[in-house]
Amino acid sequence: MSPVRRSVVSLAVIVVALCAAWVAWHLQPPPPPPPSADVATVFDFPASAVRAIDVESWQGALRASRADGGWRVDLVELRQAAADPGATLATPSQEEVSRTLDALVGDLVRLPEIDRFPLGDRPPADFGLARPQARIVLALESGERRTLELGDLTVTTAALYARVLPANDALFRLRALAAPEAKDAPA
Secondary structure, three states, X not given: OOHHHHHHHHHHHHHHHHHHHHHHHHHOOOOOOOHHHHOOEOOOOOHHHEEEEEEEEOOEEEEEEEEOOEEEEEEEEEOOOOOOOOOOOOOOOHHHHHHHHHHHHHHHXXXXXXXXXXXXXXXXXXXXXXXXXXXXXXXXOOOOEEEEEEEEEOOXXXXXXXXXXXXXXXXXXXXXXXXXXXXXXXX
């Protein structure tokens, strides 16, 4: 084979190899979505739809409603005595109250579920939901009220059981941020 012919064949092989590499690169599947892309949230409405919040737990209660330009706190009740009975707490500004409640409502509405499963024939008490650790009621601008009940920690203590009412026969596992203290008073 002549040197010219050998060069043409070599060039043709290189072009075919480059074309095959280009086709393979374009046919490769797209990368998988990030893990957070499939995360479902417990609630299906935006934080701006919440008009009032009522939190009740074994530690106390908080009731607040959205007012013009921010939140209005209607009730604060602490059930545990302060570590220092003589200590006084500074009253937060309206801006601090609104910012804190906006953050709380936003976090609740975006709360991701770890998984969802049917309650089945098991009683709610098996999941700590006969006497929940906390009950959070969100009143929506539509007039609907949605209640999140928080039950016991799972066996691994990395999550806790929860359910959303009205009439939801599914239970959720939610990531636990910190292990709660023992219950002193019923919710």
